Amino acid sequence: MGFDLSTLTPRHDLRAIPPLRAMIVCAVRYVHVARIGQCYCHEGLQRFLGSGTAIRPFHCFLSEVDQYWPEPVALNRPCDPMLSFDEMLLTDMLSAAATGDRDGFDRLIHDMIPAAGRHAMWFTGSRLVRAMNPPA
DSSP states (O other): OOOEEEGTSSSGGGGGGGGHHHHHHHHHHHHHHHTTTTOHHHHHHHHHHSOOHHHHHHHHHHHHHHHHEEEESOOOOOOOOBHHHHHHHHHHHHHHHHOOOOOHHHHTTTSOOOHHHHHHHHHHHHHHHHHOOOOO
């Protein structure tokens, strides 16, 4: 009987996660692909964030992630419904920010992000989720 590696690395389906999480993943993937294709626009990003007022906080959050993340954030292709580990971790972080769970937020990343980075990501992530308008 062989060992099933998938038990150590569960994957989550974009189609089966809460709207806030799906919106974040789609927005991050959109920005990545749009910048490569040089076709980024605020209107395109707004479709994924649910609000134009969330665009600036979104970019501020990603800027902090880029600064403190130990390596480039791993994203799956836009057509892949499964989330990468980094995408899932980002959605977990923002879900904790949405519920005001600072301790849970810190626990998720304390071993890889210094305190200053966790604080910056908490602050910008909290602003982002307050500005978003997820569907009910």
